[in-house]
Amino acid sequence: MRVDVVSIFPDYLSVLDLSLVGKARQRGLLDLRVHDLRDWTADRHRTVDDTPFGGGAGMVMRPDVWGLAIDEVLEPGGQLVVPTPSGEVFTQRHAEELASAGQLVFACGRYEGIDARVAEHYRAAGVTVRELSIGDYVLNGGEVASLVMIEAVARLVPGMVGNPESLVEESHGAAGLLEYPVYTKPPSWAGLDIPDVLLSGHHARIARWRRDRALERTARRRPDMIAALDPADLDKHDVAL
Numbered sequence: 001m002r003v004d005v006v007s008i009f010p011d012y013l014s015v016l017d018l019s020l021v022g023k024a025r026q027r028g029l030l031d032l033r034v035h036d037l038r039d040w041t042a043d044r045h046r047t048v049d050d051t052p053f054g055g056g057a058g059m060v061m062r063p064d065v066w067g068l069a070i071d072e073v074l075e076p077g078g079q080l081v082v083p084t085p086s087g088e089v090f091t092q093r094h095a096e097e098l099a100s101a102g103q104l105v106f107a108c109g110r111y112e113g114i115d116a117r118v119a120e121h122y123r124a125a126g127v128t129v130r131e132l133s134i135g136d137y138v139l140n141g142g143e144v145a146s147l148v149m150i151e152a153v154a155r156l157v158p159g160m161v162g163n164p165e166s167l168v169e170e171s172h173g174a175a176g177l178l179e180y181p182v183y184t185k186p187p188s189w190a191g192l193d194i195p196d197v198l199l200s201g202h203h204a205r206i207a208r209w210r211r212d213r214a215l216e217r218t219a220r221r222r223p224d225m226i227a228a229l230d231p232a233d234l235d236k237h238d239v240a241l
C-alpha cells in the first residue's frame with residue numbers, strides 16, 4: 001500500500017518513521033511518502049492560503065495549490081482522505097475499508113480548512129474522497145488526525161502485525177464490542193487480586209467471563225454500540241460452558 005501525506009508541516013509526520021509503521025516501511029509493506037504543500041506554490045512567499053469569500057475570521061487554503069499537489073501525487077484508483085472536523089467520524093470500519101485501497105492521499109488542512117471545491121473537483125472526477133473526523137473536538141490541523149488514521153489502517157495491512165489473531169480480539173473488533181479488562185502478573189497488586197476465573201484454566205468459562213465483561217463495559221460506556229449490534233450477531237458472543 002502506498003500512503004502519501006501532503007502538509008505544510010511535513011516534519012509533523014516524522015513520527016511515522018518509528019514503531020510499527022516505520023518497520024513496515026523498512027520491510028516494504030508500506031510505501032509512505034510525505035510532501036510539503038508549499039512545494040507546489042509559485043510565489044516567493046510560497047502562499048497556500050487566502051481570505052475567505054463571504055468574509056469571516058481566518059484564512060482558507062487555496063484550491064489551485066492543492067490541485068497541483070493532488071494531481072501530481074494521486075495515482076489512478078487512489079483515494080483522497082481529507083481530515084476535517086466536519087467529516088464523518090472515523091471508525092474501525094473506515095480503517096478496514098481504507099486498508100484495501102491501493103493508495104491513500106491524506107490532505108492535511110490548516111487554518112479554516114481547504115477550499116470546498118477541492119473535494120468537489122476530485123469527486124466529480126470519479127475519485128473516492130473521504131472527509132473524515134477523528135472525534136468531536138477541534139485540532140489545529142489535519143496532521144494529527146492523519147497520524148491516527150494511518151496507524152489504524154497500516155496495522156491492518158497483511159504482514160504488519162506478527163499475530164493476525166490479535167487483530168480480531170480487539171476493541172471495536174470482536175463483533176462490535178469494547179475490549180474486556182485484561183490482567184497480568186503479579187496476581188496480587190496494591191491489595192487487588194485478579195478474578196479467580198482467569199486462574200481456573202477453564203477456557204469456556206474464561207471466554208464467557210470475558211464476553212460478559214465486554215458486554216457490561218460496552219453497555220455502560222458505549223450504549224450506541226449495543227444499539228448497533230445485529231441481533232443475529234448476539235449469539236456470536238455465546239459460548240458453550
Ligand SMILES: Oc1ccccc1-c1ccno1
Nearest residue numbers: 083084133134138139141142
Ligand atoms: O480539527 C481539525 C482541523 C483540521 C483537520 C482536522 C481536524 C479534526 C478534528 C477532529 N478530526 O479532525
